[in-house]
Amino acid sequence: MIEMDDKSDFEPKIIGFLCNWCSYAGADLAGVSRFQYPANVRVIRVMCSSRIDPQFVLKALTEGADGVLIAGCHPGDCHYIEGNYRTRRRIAALDKILEKYGLSDRVFLEWVSASEGKRFAEVVTDITNKLKELGPNPHKARWEI
Amino acid sequence: MKIGVYVCECGTNISGTVDVADVAEYAKSLPNVAVSKYYKYMCSDPGQLLIKDDIKELGLTHVVVASCSPRMHEPTFRTVVEEAGMNAYCFEMANIREHCSWAHMHEKFKATEKAKDLVKMSVAKAALLEPLEKKQVPVTPAALVIGGGIAGIQTALEIAESGFKTYLVESTPSIGGRMAQLDKTFPTMDCSACILTPKMVDVARHPNIELLTYSEVTGIDGYIGNFTVTVKKKARYVDIEKCVGCGLCAEACRLKDRVDDEFNENLGKRSAIYVPFPQAVPLKYTIDPEKCIFLKTGKCGDSPPCVGACAADAINHQQEDEIIELDVGTIVVATGFDLYDPSQKPEYGYGKIKNVITGMEFERLVSASGPTEGHIEINGKEPEKVVFIQCVGSRDKEGNEYCSRVCCMYTAKHAHLVRDKIPGAEVIVYNTDVRAYGKGFEEFYVRVMDEGVKYLRRELDDQIEVVENGDKAIVKAEGHPDIEADLVVLATAIEQKKDIADISKVLKISRGADNFFLEIHPKLRPMDTATSGIFLGGCCQGPKDIPDTVAQASGAAAKATIPLAQGKIDLDPQTSFVIENNCAGCGLCVEACPYSAIELMDGKAEVNEALCRGCGLCSATCRSGAIQLKGLTDHQLISMIKSSLSEVF
Numbered sequence: 001m002i003e004m005d006d007k008s009d010f011e012p013k014i015i016g017f018l019c020n021w022c023s024y025a026g027a028d029l030a031g032v033s034r035f036q037y038p039a040n041v042r043v044i045r046v047m048c049s050s051r052i053d054p055q056f057v058l059k060a061l062t063e064g065a066d067g068v069l070i071a072g073c074h075p076g077d078c079h080y081i082e083g084n085y086r087t088r089r090r091i092a093a094l095d096k097i098l099e100k101y102g103l104s105d106r107v108f109l110e111w112v113s114a115s116e117g118k119r120f121a122e123v124v125t126d127i128t129n130k131l132k133e134l135g136p137n138p139h140k141a142r143w144e145i
Numbered sequence: 146m147k148i149g150v151y152v153c154e155c156g157t158n159i160s161g162t163v164d165v166a167d168v169a170e171y172a173k174s175l176p177n178v179a180v181s182k183y184y185k186y187m188c189s190d191p192g193q194l195l196i197k198d199d200i201k202e203l204g205l206t207h208v209v210v211a212s213c214s215p216r217m218h219e220p221t222f223r224t225v226v227e228e229a230g231m232n233a234y235c236f237e238m239a240n241i242r243e244h245c246s247w248a249h250m251h252e253k254f255k256a257t258e259k260a261k262d263l264v265k266m267s268v269a270k271a272a273l274l275e276p277l278e279k280k281q282v283p284v285t286p287a288a289l290v291i292g293g294g295i296a297g298i299q300t301a302l303e304i305a306e307s308g309f310k311t312y313l314v315e316s317t318p319s320i321g322g323r324m325a326q327l328d329k330t331f332p333t334m335d336c337s338a339c340i341l342t343p344k345m346v347d348v349a350r351h352p353n354i355e356l357l358t359y360s361e362v363t364g365i366d367g368y369i370g371n372f373t374v375t376v377k378k379k380a381r382y383v384d385i386e387k388c389v390g391c392g393l394c395a396e397a398c399r400l401k402d403r404v405d406d407e408f409n410e411n412l413g414k415r416s417a418i419y420v421p422f423p424q425a426v427p428l429k430y431t432i433d434p435e436k437c438i439f440l441k442t443g444k445c446g447d448s449p450p451c452v453g454a455c456a457a458d459a460i461n462h463q464q465e466d467e468i469i470e471l472d473v474g475t476i477v478v479a480t481g482f483d484l485y486d487p488s489q490k491p492e493y494g495y496g497k498i499k500n501v502i503t504g505m506e507f508e509r510l511v512s513a514s515g516p517t518e519g520h521i522e523i524n525g526k527e528p529e530k531v532v533f534i535q536c537v538g539s540r541d542k543e544g545n546e547y548c549s550r551v552c553c554m555y556t557a558k559h560a561h562l563v564r565d566k567i568p569g570a571e572v573i574v575y576n577t578d579v580r581a582y583g584k585g586f587e588e589f590y591v592r593v594m595d596e597g598v599k600y601l602r603r604e605l606d607d608q609i610e611v612v613e614n615g616d617k618a619i620v621k622a623e624g625h626p627d628i629e630a631d632l633v634v635l636a637t638a639i640e641q642k643k644d645i646a647d648i649s650k651v652l653k654i655s656r657g658a659d660n661f662f663l664e665i666h667p668k669l670r671p672m673d674t675a676t677s678g679i680f681l682g683g684c685c686q687g688p689k690d691i692p693d694t695v696a697q698a699s700g701a702a703a704k705a706t707i708p709l710a711q712g713k714i715d716l717d718p719q720t721s722f723v724i725e726n727n728c729a730g731c732g733l734c735v736e737a738c739p740y741s742a743i744e745l746m747d748g749k750a751e752v753n754e755a756l757c758r759g760c761g762l763c764s765a766t767c768r769s770g771a772i773q774l775k776g777l778t779d780h781q782l783i784s785m786i787k788s789s790l791s792e793v794f
């Protein structure tokens with residue numbers, strides 16, 4: 001069988017933190033509905049997006065991730081009342097630091113509900129394309145030293 | 146430490162895209178992995194046995210299964226490892242089906258690489274998982290049912306019959322819901338009230354049911370087995386202990402026959418003090434605070450005539466809302482539906498042309514208890530030509546994309562009723578497909594056609610317009626000659642309740658793209674919500690006819706009864722815990738916790754495990770990493786991040 005994948009192109013590696021109740025379920029639905037999207041995201045399931053400590057995002061970037069996706073329930077829909085409002089504030093604060101290092105456009109905060117399988121596939125396609133255009137995480141090599 | 150890795154082929158669901166042999170082989174090279182295998186169906190009996198045997202023979206301490214979503218089978222495999230003597234929480238799952246093989250079907254190489262990464266990450270996390278102990282808590286042996294339509298009535302009766310205290314909360318003054326408004330029911334033509342009212346009376350009489358009408362759920366706290374529910378009993382301005390339902394007050398009311406009667410779809414009039422319909426349960430009067438002259442202005446003539454008329458001295462204009470708290474173990478949501486407002490589509494002329502009414506209005510018109518006592522009349526005349534238009538607000542790409550499932554059949558029922566009551570009448574049904582899928586539906590549809598009802602087909606996108614012509618309405622449907630009708634009936638869509646935003650805020654349960662409440666699994670768990678202990682019954686989950694509503698309501702009742710019957714439930718041990726030495730006692734976590742599960746004791750944070758729901762918000766808030774979530778510690782998460790990015794492990 002002929003392998004159609006083009007391995008020469010840059011393939012960004014993305015860490016995806018998904019909350020169990022909405023976004024992880026949305027990603028499940030994308031699969032069940034067979035919506036196809038690029039295989040670049042490595043998903044880490046958390047119970048709520050509010051579990052995501054900004055240090056995890058920084059850790060992922062310093063370890064060489066090309067992008068980080070944080071996805072939670074839509075505002076007002078968090079399974080734990082208002083965890084996602086906290087997430088939103090935290091990521092906004094984190095963004096200030098990321099900006100300094102030119103990493104701001106590598107971190108994506110998205111709301112994906114359990115019924116939005118299609119949207120999950122679109123979000124991943126979208127950010128994969130954006131990261132392909134941006135190229136590899138420039139700090140990757142430096143941090144490796 | 147010995148980790149076992151098991152990769153599932155899932156028939157060809159996974160192996161059709163992911164090279165499972167390669168993944169299993171790769172897993173052998175990962176640290177701490179003692180054994181790695183792949184098998185056709187890991188969740189099947191032989192698959193489970195494979196894991197159990199290895200745990201016993203090789204003394205595995207941790208197990209990773211790479212298969213479907215943990216939302217599907219994590220509980221299954223936790224039980225499997227537990228049965229073989231391993232701790233259930235030393236188990237980890239890698240989702241290589243929903244998140245991998247199904248999503249990357251044309252990229253076999255990349256999918257296989259991703260599957261390897263996902264397994265690697267799970268192994269990295271598994272190595273850090275520690276045994277957790279399950280705790281049990283007692284369940285409050287009572288249930289709450291929200292909504293008193295046929296779904297809520299059915300649910301409440303069945304839970305109560307099982308021997309448990311059941312609170313039935315209904316927001317309007319009477320139970321009965323939409324079904325009480327219907328005249329006949331398709332396809333059997335049973336009289337709706339005749340089959341419903343005995344059930345309503347059963348509810349009122351049942352020793353295990355406490356009925357709270359004209360009441361709203363305003364808050365829910367706690368978790369499965371131990372919910373605390375706040376209910377607002379709205380002021381009725383009538384003491385229901387004293388009211389005997391005689392109706393003398395309504396007769397005396399200064400607004401008698403002057404207030405729009407919502408039970409009759411505003412086709413009739415009532416007083417400001419009223420019961421929604423004669424068979425209301427409870428048969429207790431309520432003062433409409435929006436209309437009552439005394440409540441609005443502080444005076445009504447010399448003294449309110451209702452007060453004078455009431456021999457039981459039941460009327461109390463000073464009554465206030467009352468807030469009560471209920472303790473329950475489980476909750477069933479049966480809040481029902483609203484109907485599409487066709488004035489949103491001006492082409493139908495609804496609201497402007499008198500001859501155009503909705504199906505529900507027709508229902509009241511044809512009902513013997515309705516404003517015309519069952520005479521079908523429009524502008525005081527019996528119609529000679531009636532046109533029904535289906536799919537108004539349903540199957541609409543711009544609006545509700547779904548099919549409302551009942552309109553085809555209720556239109557057939559209405560058409561039959563017109564022919565029955567006005568034998569000479571000409572009846573035309575504009576349909577866009579007739580969906581007669583249920584038991585006895587097709588037979589009923591054929592019967593109605595045989596009775597002389599003319600079915601004309603349109604395409605969904607075909608133009609249709611209703612224009613006024615003197616005392617008649619002309620229906621102009623694309624591809625058909627114009628029809629001059631005396632009465633036009635619109636089959637309007639079933640929609641989620643208009644105040645759903647408020648309801649879902651209180652309940653914290655999600656909605657789907659169609660706005661209806663979302664079940665956790667569309668096929669296997671149609672009554673479960675994402676919040677354990679809260680179940681769905683009836684149309685709040687999606688459009689249904691009465692038999693389906695009753696079936697689902699019974700299912701929800703059974704579901705809600707299980708924890709009550711068990712008497713205790715396992716608490717998820719994946720709660721937060723404090724590493725005391727690191728805790729500075731700053732109290733940030735205490736403030737952040739949405740469940741007030743954390744307290745400062747002697748300058749250190751302390752977690753109440755029964756209240757903690759395991760969201761992990763505190764952990765991300767803590768500046769010193771002193772509060773951690775079991776099963777999702779910083780350490781575990783970071784090891785997943787690192788392993789996913791390292792070229793080696």
Ligand code: FES
Nearest residue numbers: 019048072073078
């Ligand atoms: S549970 Fe999804 S964001 Fe909180």
